Amino acid sequence: MHDIMRTLLGDLAPNTAADRMTLKHLITQQITCPRTGVVLDVRQAVAFTLRDQNGAHAGYRAVDAAWWNANRGAFDELATETNTTVELLDGRALFAE
Numbered sequence: 001m002h003d004i005m006r007t008l009l010g011d012l013a014p015n016t017a018a019d020r021m022t023l024k025h026l027i028t029q030q031i032t033c034p035r036t037g038v039v040l041d042v043r044q045a046v047a048f049t050l051r052d053q054n055g056a057h058a059g060y061r062a063v064d065a066a067w068w069n070a071n072r073g074a075f076d077e078l079a080t081e082t083n084t085t086v087e088l089l090d091g092r093a094l095f096a097e
Contacts, residue, residue, distance in 0.1 A: 018093065023047050023089045026062040033064040035071075040064065045091045048075065050084040057087065065092055 002011035003020050026047050029039045046068040050055040072086075079086045 008086075019089050020094050022060070023091055023094060025060065026060055030062050033059065033067060035067045036064050038064045038067075042091045043095045047085050047089040050075070050079055050082065051087045052084050054080075060089065065090070 003012060003017040007014050007017040020042075023045065024042055027042050027045055030040060032039055033045075040062055043066045046065050047060040047062040047063050048068070049060045051057040073084050078084075
């Protein structure tokens with residue numbers, strides 16, 4: 001069933017539906033992981049951004065989950081250095097039904 005219908009029926013939280021639709025949109029725009037060249041699958045993709053204290057961010061980038069797992073630490077360090085927060089849309093969690 002479509003995410004919007006599931007939300008209207010109370011089967012899916014509105015924030016989860018919005019996050020799922022956002023990740024799907026990012027993947028349809030990118031198609032492949034910019035780091036590995038792997039064709040992105042929404043269930044195995046992670047979109048991330050660094051958000052500052054005022055709420056501004058540079059935009060989300062979707063990558064393959066395996067690449068993210070191997071490189072997450074670098075982004076955590078960067079976030080600490082720049083006083084920002086790593087914000088994620090993790091397809092593994094969002095589509096784990």
